[in-house]
Amino acid sequence: QDRGAAVAVRQEVDANGKTVARYIKKGVRDFSFGNTLGEGSYSTVVFATDRQTLKEYAIKILDKRHIIKEKKVKYVNIEKDTLNRLTDHPGIVRLYYTFQDERSLYFVLDLCKGGELLGVLKRMTTFDEECTRFYGAQILDTIDYMHKRGVIHRDLKPENVLLDHQMYVKITDFGTAKILKTRRPEESTSSIPPIDSSDLPEEERASSFVGTAEYVSPELLTEKNACKASDLWAFGCIIYQLLAGRPPFKAGNEYQTFQKIVQLDYEFPIGFPAVARDLVERLLVLEPARRLQIEHIKNHEFFDGISWGAELWKQKAPRLKAYV
Numbered sequence: 001q002d003r004g005a006a007v008a009v010r011q012e013v014d015a016n017g018k019t020v021a022r023y024i025k026k027g028v029r030d031f032s033f034g035n036t037l038g039e040g041s042y043s044t045v046v047f048a049t050d051r052q053t054l055k056e057y058a059i060k061i062l063d064k065r066h067i068i069k070e071k072k073v074k075y076v077n078i079e080k081d082t083l084n085r086l087t088d089h090p091g092i093v094r095l096y097y098t099f100q101d102e103r104s105l106y107f108v109l110d111l112c113k114g115g116e117l118l119g120v121l122k123r124m125t126t127f128d129e130e131c132t133r134f135y136g137a138q139i140l141d142t143i144d145y146m147h148k149r150g151v152i153h154r155d156l157k158p159e160n161v162l163l164d165h166q167m168y169v170k171i172t173d174f175g176t177a178k179i180l181k182t183r184r185p186e187e188s189t190s191s192i193p194p195i196d197s198s199d200l201p202e203e204e205r206a207s208s209f210v211g212t213a214e215y216v217s218p219e220l221l222t223e224k225n226a227c228k229a230s231d232l233w234a235f236g237c238i239i240y241q242l243l244a245g246r247p248p249f250k251a252g253n254e255y256q257t258f259q260k261i262v263q264l265d266y267e268f269p270i271g272f273p274a275v276a277r278d279l280v281e282r283l284l285v286l287e288p289a290r291r292l293q294i295e296h297i298k299n300h301e302f303f304d305g306i307s308w309g310a311e312l313w314k315q316k317a318p319r320l321k322a323y324v
């Protein structure tokens with residue numbers, strides 16, 4: 001029986017008249033399922049409505065046999081642990097409950113009616129600077145939150161950036177995330193700047209190959225190690241792609257794409273905005289420790305006008321316009 005958090009409590013009177021709390025777990029029968037929203041490699045995400053509250057959710061359904069056969073149990077647990085750890089930020093897809101039946105595992109999550117950022121970008125071909133600035137800022141604010149909680153995403157890409165009903169960013173797909181070991185307690189005071197994992201000893205850095213070819217960082221290809229700066233490499237690729245309409249490193253096959261990455265072989269299309277170009281050039285740096293860190297990115301001229309923090313998640317999302 002899945003020991004996921006009990007989600008409701010009902011007062012009941014037991015045999016000898018004592019009032020007891022009865023913990024109720026949600027199950028498949030509590031939801032009515034609708035269309036498939038997306039297909040992952042080991043999962044299907046389906047629209048669902050809670051029969052009691054009529055609230056709408058996305059439910060990720062994983063076939064247990066398939067996961068065991070494909071040895072993906074580790075990834076399922078990493079995703080659940082990561083989502084349970086990243087619970088109070090608007091830019092992270094929220095996990096409400098988990099339950100299972102004999103065949104499947106179910107993750108009940110935020111419904112993101114805007115779908116995948118990649119789909120929106122394809123329909124627009126490109127984003128203009130204002131849209132790139134807004135979506136870049138929400139993505140960066142969310143990466144900052146993840147990193148401060150010791151989580152590296154490791155597979156950031158436009159497909160994993162979803163949009164909710166307000167067209168706000170919701171980052172998802174944490175199956176390949178890495179949870180860094182928590183720091184020794186005496187170093188947890190805020191006076192000491194957060195350790196960037198790139199200056200941690202080898203064994204404290206993430207160490208297993210993941211990622212999608214076009215967004216994989218050079219250090220993952222050469223040393224098999226991802227660090228927080230790897231997410232900022234992917235961030236640089238996303239900023240480039242929003243304005244250019246294509247990722248900076250793309251070749252005929254994965255191997256050729258990897259070659260372009262380790263050789264830093266990419267160029268900017270004519271007309272690519274100069275300030276954005278400066279930012280991308282400071283992110284797509286082969287040496288992780290020399291890549292811009294989050295505080296510097298926030299202060300970069302490209303993000304002039306962005307008020308970081310709560311305001312960023314209150315203002316209206318800009319109307320989507322293409323960069324012409």
Ligand SMILES: C[C@@H](Nc1nc2c(c3cc(-c4cn[nH]c4)ccc13)C(=O)N=C/C2=C\CC1CC1)C(C)(C)C
Nearest residue numbers: 037038039040045058109110111112113115172173
């Ligand atoms: C990237 C992902 N695609 C999607 N994942 C999620 C969606 C989602 C929604 C639409 C959509 C909504 N309206 N129209 C399209 C299209 C694709 C979606 C959602 O609403 N809530 C949570 C999701 C995922 C959370 C889970 C990973 C923890 C893949 C392709 C892997 C299934």
